[in-house]
Amino acid sequence: MWENFGFEFVNYYFIPGLVLGCIYALGAIGITLTFGILRFANFAHGEIMMTGAFLTWTFLEISNIFLGFYMHPLIACTPAIFIAIFLALSVDRYFYKPFRDSPTIIIVMASFGMMLIIRSLVQVIWGPNQITFVKGIAKPNSYLKDFSSSMDMMLLVPSKHLFIILGTIIIMLAFNYMLTSTRIGKAMRAVSDSPDLAKVTGIDVEQVIRATWIVGGFCAVMAGVFMAMDTQFIMSTMGFRMLLPMFAAAILGGIGRPFGAVLGGLVIGFAEELSAYPWFGNGPLLSPGYKSGVAFSILVLMLVFRPSGILKGRVF
Amino acid sequence: MSSIKSIMTVKDLFAGYGETEILHGINISVNDGEIVSIIGPNGAGKSTVLKAILSQIKINQGSINLLGKNIVSIPTSQIITKGISYVPQTNNVFVSLSVEENLEMGAWVNPNNTQVKLQEMYELFPDLGEKRKQPAGSLSGGQRQMVAMAKSLMVDAKILLLDEPTAGLSPKYRSEIFSTVRKINGSGVPILMVEQNAKQALGVSDRAYILVDGFNRYDGTGDELLKDKEVARMFLGSRD
Amino acid sequence: MDELIGYFLYFLSLLSVGGIYALLALGLNVNWGFAGLFNAGIAGFAAVGAYTFAILTTAESTFHYGGLGLPIIIGEISAFLIAGIIAAVIGIISIRLRADYLAIATIGIAEIIKLIFKNQVDITNGPRGINKIPRTWEHFSESRYFSQPILSWIGDNQFWQAFFDSLVNWWWQPLFAATILFFVFVVYMMLERARVSPWGRMMTAIRENEDAARAAGKDVTRRRVEAFIIGTMIMGLAGALLAQHLRFIEPTHTFDPSKMTFLVWVMLIAGGSGNNRGAILGAFLIWFVWSASELFLNGFIDIVANIFNGIDVSMLKNRSGYLRMLLIGLVLQFVLQKYPKGILPERRPAAPGE
Amino acid sequence: KVGNPMAVTGPIPDLVAPMLLAVDLAEKHVNEQGGLFADGQKYTIVRADSGCDPTAAVDAVTKLVNVEQVSAIIGPVCSGATIAQAQSVTMPAGVVTLSVSASSPAISSLESGTDLVFRTAASDAFQGKALAELAIANGIMDLAISYANDDYNAAIAAVFASNYEILGGTITANEAHEPDKSSYRSEVATLGADTNNLALFAYYGSSGITILRNSLETGAFDLFFGADGMAAQEVIDQIGAENLGNAFFTTSTSDQTTNAFGAWKAAADAANVPAADPFVPNSYDAAFMMALAIEKLGSGDRAGIASALRAIANGPGEVILPGEFAKAKAILAAGGSIHYVGASGPQDFFNNGDVAGFFSKNTVVDGAWKAEIIK
Amino acid sequence: MVAVETLRVNNLMKSFGGLEAVKGISFSVQEGSIFGLIGPNGAGKTTTFNIIAGAERPTSGNVLLNGKDVTGLSSEKLYKLGLVRTFQLSHEYPQMTSLENLMVAASDQPGEKIFMNWLAPKTVASREKEVLERALDSLNFLGLSHVKDELAGNLSGGQKKLLELGRTMMTDAKLVLLDEPGAGVNPTLMLKIIEMIRRLNQERGYTFCIIEHDMDLIADLCEKIVVLAEGSILTEGSMTEVRANEKVIDAYFGGDLE
Numbered sequence A: 001m002w003e004n005f006g007f008e009f010v011n012y013y014f015i016p017g018l019v020l021g022c023i024y025a026l027g028a029i030g031i032t033l034t035f036g037i038l039r040f041a042n043f044a045h046g047e048i049m050m051t052g053a054f055l056t057w058t059f060l061e062i063s064n065i066f067l068g069f070y071m072h073p074l075i076a077c078t079p080a081i082f083i084a085i086f087l088a089l090s091v092d093r094y095f096y097k098p099f100r101d102s103p104t105i106i107i108v109m110a111s112f113g114m115m116l117i118i119r120s121l122v123q124v125i126w127g128p129n130q131i132t133f134v135k136g137i138a139k140p141n142s143y144l145k146d147f148s149s150s151m152d153m154m155l156l157v158p159s160k161h162l163f164i165i166l167g168t169i170i171i172m173l174a175f176n177y178m179l180t181s182t183r184i185g186k187a188m189r190a191v192s193d194s195p196d197l198a199k200v201t202g203i204d205v206e207q208v209i210r211a212t213w214i215v216g217g218f219c220a221v222m223a224g225v226f227m228a229m230d231t232q233f234i235m236s237t238m239g240f241r242m243l244l245p246m247f248a249a250a251i252l253g254g255i256g257r258p259f260g261a262v263l264g265g266l267v268i269g270f271a272e273e274l275s276a277y278p279w280f281g282n283g284p285l286l287s288p289g290y291k292s293g294v295a296f297s298i299l300v301l302m303l304v305f306r307p308s309g310i311l312k313g314r315v316f
Numbered sequence B: 001m002s003s004i005k006s007i008m009t010v011k012d013l014f015a016g017y018g019e020t021e022i023l024h025g026i027n028i029s030v031n032d033g034e035i036v037s038i039i040g041p042n043g044a045g046k047s048t049v050l051k052a053i054l055s056q057i058k059i060n061q062g063s064i065n066l067l068g069k070n071i072v073s074i075p076t077s078q079i080i081t082k083g084i085s086y087v088p089q090t091n092n093v094f095v096s097l098s099v100e101e102n103l104e105m106g107a108w109v110n111p112n113n114t115q116v117k118l119q120e121m122y123e124l125f126p127d128l129g130e131k132r133k134q135p136a137g138s139l140s141g142g143q144r145q146m147v148a149m150a151k152s153l154m155v156d157a158k159i160l161l162l163d164e165p166t167a168g169l170s171p172k173y174r175s176e177i178f179s180t181v182r183k184i185n186g187s188g189v190p191i192l193m194v195e196q197n198a199k200q201a202l203g204v205s206d207r208a209y210i211l212v213d214g215f216n217r218y219d220g221t222g223d224e225l226l227k228d229k230e231v232a233r234m235f236l237g238s239r240d
Numbered sequence C: 001m002d003e004l005i006g007y008f009l010y011f012l013s014l015l016s017v018g019g020i021y022a023l024l025a026l027g028l029n030v031n032w033g034f035a036g037l038f039n040a041g042i043a044g045f046a047a048v049g050a051y052t053f054a055i056l057t058t059a060e061s062t063f064h065y066g067g068l069g070l071p072i073i074i075g076e077i078s079a080f081l082i083a084g085i086i087a088a089v090i091g092i093i094s095i096r097l098r099a100d101y102l103a104i105a106t107i108g109i110a111e112i113i114k115l116i117f118k119n120q121v122d123i124t125n126g127p128r129g130i131n132k133i134p135r136t137w138e139h140f141s142e143s144r145y146f147s148q149p150i151l152s153w154i155g156d157n158q159f160w161q162a163f164f165d166s167l168v169n170w171w172w173q174p175l176f177a178a179t180i181l182f183f184v185f186v187v188y189m190m191l192e193r194a195r196v197s198p199w200g201r202m203m204t205a206i207r208e209n210e211d212a213a214r215a216a217g218k219d220v221t222r223r224r225v226e227a228f229i230i231g232t233m234i235m236g237l238a239g240a241l242l243a244q245h246l247r248f249i250e251p252t253h254t255f256d257p258s259k260m261t262f263l264v265w266v267m268l269i270a271g272g273s274g275n276n277r278g279a280i281l282g283a284f285l286i287w288f289v290w291s292a293s294e295l296f297l298n299g300f301i302d303i304v305a306n307i308f309n310g311i312d313v314s315m316l317k318n319r320s321g322y323l324r325m326l327l328i329g330l331v332l333q334f335v336l337q338k339y340p341k342g343i344l345p346e347r348r349p350a351a352p353g354e
Numbered sequence D: 001k002v003g004n005p006m007a008v009t010g011p012i013p014d015l016v017a018p019m020l021l022a023v024d025l026a027e028k029h030v031n032e033q034g035g036l037f038a039d040g041q042k043y044t045i046v047r048a049d050s051g052c053d054p055t056a057a058v059d060a061v062t063k064l065v066n067v068e069q070v071s072a073i074i075g076p077v078c079s080g081a082t083i084a085q086a087q088s089v090t091m092p093a094g095v096v097t098l099s100v101s102a103s104s105p106a107i108s109s110l111e112s113g114t115d116l117v118f119r120t121a122a123s124d125a126f127q128g129k130a131l132a133e134l135a136i137a138n139g140i141m142d143l144a145i146s147y148a149n150d151d152y153n154a155a156i157a158a159v160f161a162s163n164y165e166i167l168g169g170t171i172t173a174n175e176a177h178e179p180d181k182s183s184y185r186s187e188v189a190t191l192g193a194d195t196n197n198l199a200l201f202a203y204y205g206s207s208g209i210t211i212l213r214n215s216l217e218t219g220a221f222d223l224f225f226g227a228d229g230m231a232a233q234e235v236i237d238q239i240g241a242e243n244l245g246n247a248f249f250t251t252s253t254s255d256q257t258t259n260a261f262g263a264w265k266a267a268a269d270a271a272n273v274p275a276a277d278p279f280v281p282n283s284y285d286a287a288f289m290m291a292l293a294i295e296k297l298g299s300g301d302r303a304g305i306a307s308a309l310r311a312i313a314n315g316p317g318e319v320i321l322p323g324e325f326a327k328a329k330a331i332l333a334a335g336g337s338i339h340y341v342g343a344s345g346p347q348d349f350f351n352n353g354d355v356a357g358f359f360s361k362n363t364v365v366d367g368a369w370k371a372e373i374i375k
Numbered sequence E: 001m002v003a004v005e006t007l008r009v010n011n012l013m014k015s016f017g018g019l020e021a022v023k024g025i026s027f028s029v030q031e032g033s034i035f036g037l038i039g040p041n042g043a044g045k046t047t048t049f050n051i052i053a054g055a056e057r058p059t060s061g062n063v064l065l066n067g068k069d070v071t072g073l074s075s076e077k078l079y080k081l082g083l084v085r086t087f088q089l090s091h092e093y094p095q096m097t098s099l100e101n102l103m104v105a106a107s108d109q110p111g112e113k114i115f116m117n118w119l120a121p122k123t124v125a126s127r128e129k130e131v132l133e134r135a136l137d138s139l140n141f142l143g144l145s146h147v148k149d150e151l152a153g154n155l156s157g158g159q160k161k162l163l164e165l166g167r168t169m170m171t172d173a174k175l176v177l178l179d180e181p182g183a184g185v186n187p188t189l190m191l192k193i194i195e196m197i198r199r200l201n202q203e204r205g206y207t208f209c210i211i212e213h214d215m216d217l218i219a220d221l222c223e224k225i226v227v228l229a230e231g232s233i234l235t236e237g238s239m240t241e242v243r244a245n246e247k248v249i250d251a252y253f254g255g256d257l258e
């Protein structure tokens, strides 16, 4: 059956790439939405993601104190999602709304300011240090392992990764359905085309924008929680670290294209992990010191040769 | 003769953009069943009147009544809900939505019988039926204009505002638009339109207003204005 | 007395760093304010200038390539030119991208530049950085300079040693600040002249409507590359001055985009993009707020500690760095809401020559 | 009044937070035990944020030196920031810098004869060598190296690698990694192709823990060792003691059996400061020694501090342990001389301001790091 | 007199994905003439213009300007060869004043080379004066003097159209492509525009190529007219000939001959 090469590749490179790609993809959805509808690159997006993870952790701790056990993070994140969405909506109301009619750059700057504010607040409240999200190390899912070894393969996938991959797929499908088939989804695209025209067509643009933040905030928190589940710790800078790859994923996929974002996320995730694969000889293909350069190189090449993204998205 | 029912009245309207005032006391009224045109030189403030009605710019003074209710300073989306349908002069279709989706968006405030309406529109504009899945952004200038018209007809409006609906259309379509305008009007929808194809516009209009530099200059029935020598020379491009 | 001198020296350092940032902001103004190019790779281009300068002017070293020991002015000119050459290459590749896309591409390129400086250890000493970079004026007191002509014609080593020892230890500081301000002034004059000229008008046209500009015979692509190059060359020069100011550069933190690139953007937007004077004003203002906020915040925490006698402020103190970031974020929001077009908004000349 | 620029913000807040506490503790000890000089003046430490960033450090120290008019600087955390602020600000101004954790070998050659830069942490040149010897002594003859690509870790990894090879070890792979990524699975998989031993040089907070976890999850490595940046309680808390049976890290703390360390440990525990975390004792030593030096000098005059510092640190004189400020003050007042023996080692300065480090091997015992002196 | 062909289009084709917008058309424009291109909406007129003006590449076929093959040359190169165009949807520079909008369009501006401004400010200034005068003249002619310092973005739809036209007056063009210059323009002003086109044609010898749905304008000005429909040439000839053509009436005029 499979020779050794295959397992190693799947277990150490393919699955990690997929997981990373899923996280990037979820984050990229929010970015692609704000980019498409509000027409600006939201630098505070990573911070919403990070705040969601911190809130989830807080609820985990609360549940431990009051219930005596830790809930599953995917349950604990429910209240966190509401709070994070509330946060996103109030930021929009007080810091972005005044700039609706200003040039994009102003609102980009405002989002940069928000990034600083949110992150500093988190650092003042929770402290700048790393916080353990889940202790210990994740052993491969034993069911999957037994199952695959009986098939003469060896899949070493921890359960947390299964959660992440499945969760992402479900969110993606729901999201795509919303955008192409629901009224509010189509209205989002209409507003993305021309807010002025949407207004005189009777669409409540502010309502659409709120919907955008709700969806974007939801995906961001999920990305944050997934990421925390994967790395098992949370940190105030985790949002910013993820931000640029997420931008890259959003653009790579084609702005305004949710499936594009997934594809972009996967490409970036894979590329980062696979650049260290010993394709030729024994050493890694590229020194891991250049790892973060991989995402950017792909991005730059992509932008230059096909600026509309893998799936044709909007080009400004 | 039954009493004339007024649908919309604009009274002593002063409005403009930021500091600059463009309209200096405009009066316009549209009665039930009428087609009313606004004509005038470029930059006279015709489009601005429509924008003011839709609450898109700041109104300094004056009143706008729709079916007896003052609609000054009501948010745009609510004005649309109250029954005004509007086709802007430029930028009047969603370029990345398909033709069909554009029309669906037109039915936003009242989505109940969208399917029926869609069929009606495709009959009215057969060209659009062919291109229903195509993004509106890839249509020619004239085709877009049709999408925009059709989009505004997707709801049963109390009054239809058109900003130069025939600009850029071929003579054939232009005539068709004017006859569509008549048809729509015939079904009971009053229409207020801004036009530069002044002669044809006056031809189909019950009444018309001529604006110059933000003031009412002339008004009268379509025929009166068409026959007026001075009006013809100054605004209709007639050669003496 | 010492205190007064202290404040004076701090003021000079505000001027020096403010001036360096003013150059960066002017460079960005050429990119963004004039040509509408969203360059978010400022830190990368400044790094190119700084490294060029450092490698050319430091004394021979075993840690990194060269240490060519060339005169400072040659280092500055080279920083200017090399940044331009790199920008030309990048520009030709990526200039077709519009606004936000170009931003993200340039962020990526800056990141790649940083990674190269970090990983090409033979040339740059990697993350451990380059050290002992000469600083204008102060460098004359190094023996490798005063033992060379022209200074050696005037006096021998002992003479110079004694001379420099006789000066107050901050003698060079006003001169260094003045040199930076001189650069700012020259760049400002040249850019201002260009801005009100047909060139500036053409750039604005290209920024506003590319298709129309093209139909009016403007070579849009070339012009955008040109503006990109001019802007980044100024950034390269600023990088060289920054290297002198710090006297030590390393790739990771010195050229951290989330600080440097972002700060310069804030400066330009707050000052008024498209307006050269705005760029300069923004740079000094924001740098002042950035730098002095630490003093104010510390003072404020002390006051709080005094008022609520006994409460433990050490947590606040230890997190004051974050409070400071918070403050900067709030200041930025305030400026944006109050002056959405910047403190000195862009004003196109109404008619030529005005 | 002493300036204390630390990387409050920046890439390694985890590491710095307890160091700040240690500095505060030293300040408290001094002030509780009579303050400075005969009139009991307050020993004030003015904190600033050097952000591990040369630009920020230069700016922060400029303010400390010029506006706050501090007598000396106890130092920036990162080597780069330390070098920059020294060259750009303190050396031209003639102010002493006493760094708490800058361990780069480059600092040894920073000043030539100005006697203005000191540090309480040993140069990586020493620790890298000690670690290499330790590895060989433990029978680890082949290994892969992964180091975070920053000034501290790159430096110590280089020293370690050359010493290890000289001692006869085989390095199967030696790669830098980019800190702050969320996954290193592919890196560890590639590095682990030919060996099960990983020499890991990283700050635990930015990549160390993740690499440990990824290695354990993928089974790429089962034995880990490395230096200072990793030996923190947080590592055990996150990974779990049961998974760290085969891990040891060296630190440049002192022999934990000495009186000096005992005294420090008692004081630190009382104040809730993690006594054995990386560079925490060094930070305390720096702040405390600076107070001693100023006391010895009798004024906050910048010029005399360097020699006073040498006098109290290098002896000869009565031995002073951490926390014993009142005792030292009394001896100095009586005209005697003192010799401070620090929490992190004897702290005798060489000519270039360096100290010889004491290194310990830290292993996990009962859910905490247990140190054992090796050199 | 030997008629010189300013523009010749051979077998031009253009498709967008599956859609063939232009299906192999050929025509020529004589020097000094005014040429009309009409046809139903979506016939491919603007697309044809875009190809001639270098804004789009043809799928096949070629374009000759004064006998020289210029297929695929960029807009700015064509401009230098004397080809100027206007856009169907106005392309103004919104944040610049009307005056600046016109001044930008002038050719041969030494001040557009950045170094000239530092090295030879005199040369720049003298040319600048000429450009200014010409721009003011053009604004005056178009009745836009009162908005000369207004930002172009704030002009009304028709005013933008006029500005578009004004740009063609700023250079000495050989061939001017006008895409619906009359759409949205007040009829009285339209007469003036017709007059101006005629004057530019007679006094300056510009060759015009006009797309327009206003038959008054076409009938007034054009000697030769090509009718496009669905990407192909339906017929060509003089206005009277075209008007009489059954197919054209059917596809274009719709039985309405005004």
Ligand SMILES: Nc1ncnc2c1ncn2[C@@H]1O[C@H](COP(=O)(O)OP(=O)(O)OP(=O)(O)O)[C@@H](O)[C@H]1O
Binding pocket: B138, B139, B140, B141, B142, B143, B168, E016, E019, E020, E021, E039, E040, E041, E042, E043, E044, E045, E046, E047, E048, E088
């Ligand atoms: N970029 C594009 N992508 C896809 N289809 C296009 C594109 N541009 C034009 N078309 C199609 O090509 C056809 C011709 O368009 P064109 O704009 O040339 O028409 P036109 O003759 O100028 O019409 P009008 O008089 O309405 O302006 C139309 O069917 C249009 O939908």
Ligand SMILES: Nc1ncnc2c1ncn2[C@@H]1O[C@H](COP(=O)(O)OP(=O)(O)OP(=O)(O)O)[C@@H](O)[C@H]1O
Binding pocket: B017, B020, B022, B040, B041, B042, B043, B044, B045, B046, B047, B048, B049, B089, B196, E147, E150, E153, E154, E155, E156, E157, E158, E159, E184, E186
């Ligand atoms: N957004 C704006 N800001 C400032 N002034 C404006 C703005 N839009 C239009 N104007 C000015 O208002 C005046 C009237 O414009 P409006 O668009 O109402 O003209 P119009 O009568 O519709 O002309 P046209 O027939 O050319 O469309 C013009 O002088 C124009 O310059």
Ligand SMILES: [Mg+2]
Binding pocket: B046, B047, B048, B089, B163, E156, E157, E158
């Ligand atoms: Mg109008």
Ligand SMILES: [Mg+2]
Binding pocket: B140, B141, E045, E046, E047, E088
């Ligand atoms: Mg057209």
